[in-house]
Amino acid sequence: MAWFVIKAKAGRQFKAVDEFEQAQINAYCPTMRKEVRHHQSKKWIEKRFPLFTGYFFGDLLHEDFDRVHTMKHVSSILYDTRPDGSLVSIPAMEIKAWRDAQERGEFDVLRPPPVATLSPGYRFKINEGPLAGHYGSVTSMAGKRAVKAIIEAISNREVEIRIGSIQPVAA
Structure with a gap:
């Protein structure tokens, strides 16, 4: 199995990941936490944003491709621009490294603690x-x-x- 880059429909990365999980396909959308000030209450709140806007990763088997193309929140699977038109794949070790970094909070943008x-x-x-x-x-x-x-x-x-x-x- 390989991890492939998948383009979600606008603003629907998290819904697409949920859709993958319901179809029992592993998916991962790297995220960052960011503290922002609420526009009305002026309180600081923590929000979660995708690290790669519009994209996420799917651990796909050959037989999963047809199902992925029919999913509601998926736009396409990313292809390379080379003449052979191969799919863009990411090594599993790279996905693991991103997951570990996300768990450690390396992508987070937070205020210094009180x-x-x-x-x-x-x-x-x-x-x-x-x-x-x-x-x-x-x-x-x-x-x-x-x-x-x-x-x-x-x-x-x-x-x-x-x-x-x-x-x-x-x-």
């Missing part, structure tokens, strides 16, 4: 500075604007990090 939520054990990703891209866990507070934390890449060393440069990740 100081009140930063208790020992709180897991985060560093966004800026020499440790950017690394993950850590809070050990204690270091004032109002920084935390002391253990960084996963340098496990036994506690460092101080500004709260503004950290991003929450899924536990």
Whole structure:
């Protein structure tokens, strides 16, 4: 089985993925979480957006292609522009890497966490500075604007990090 790129009808990626699951075909739509301010209440809310707007991935067998073309929320299966017109496929390892990155919250665009939520054990990703891209866990507070934390890449060393440069990740 191979993962193929599938174009959903406008704004219907999530419905198309549901349609695939109802047909018992594996599908995956990489998403990001983003905090946006509600236009009326002005409260911060968390929304989910597709990472590749208009597209998702399906783990298709040869006999699934006819069913996919008749689905309500699917526009087409992506073909290559080469003369042979082969389908665009994605290696399973790449799909797994995207799933793992999504679980870690690497695609998320979230505000820095409120100081009140930063208790020992709180897991985060560093966004800026020499440790950017690394993950850590809070050990204690270091004032109002920084935390002391253990960084996963340098496990036994506690460092101080500004709260503004950290991003929450899924536990």
